[in-house]
Amino acid sequence: MTRDVGTPTLAGLDGVAPRGGSSRTQKGLTLTNDAKDDATVSTVAFVVGGAALATGAVLWLTAPSGGVHVAPTVGRSFGGAVVGDTF
Secondary structure (H helix, E strand, O other), rough: OOOOOOHHHHHHHHHHOOOOOOOOHHHHHHHHHHHHHHHHHHHHHHHHHHHHHHHHHHHHHHHHOOEEEEEEEEOOOEEEEEEOOOO
């Protein structure tokens, strides 16, 4: 399962209950439960994303290095550099 970086943020924003809703009505209870579900999805997505990022950083930093190389990149409308490493 893959998700982009915006998914946890959007799920978290969906988890904010609209103002003016009363939690004493059925609609209010439904909105509250939906907000809690969205907040849980957001939290889980951020934790999974953070764990994946940390795992990638550890693997990249602890891998044996074959040598870092930098190469210029030039095109009609862009310029920059490419940094690479071999494992």
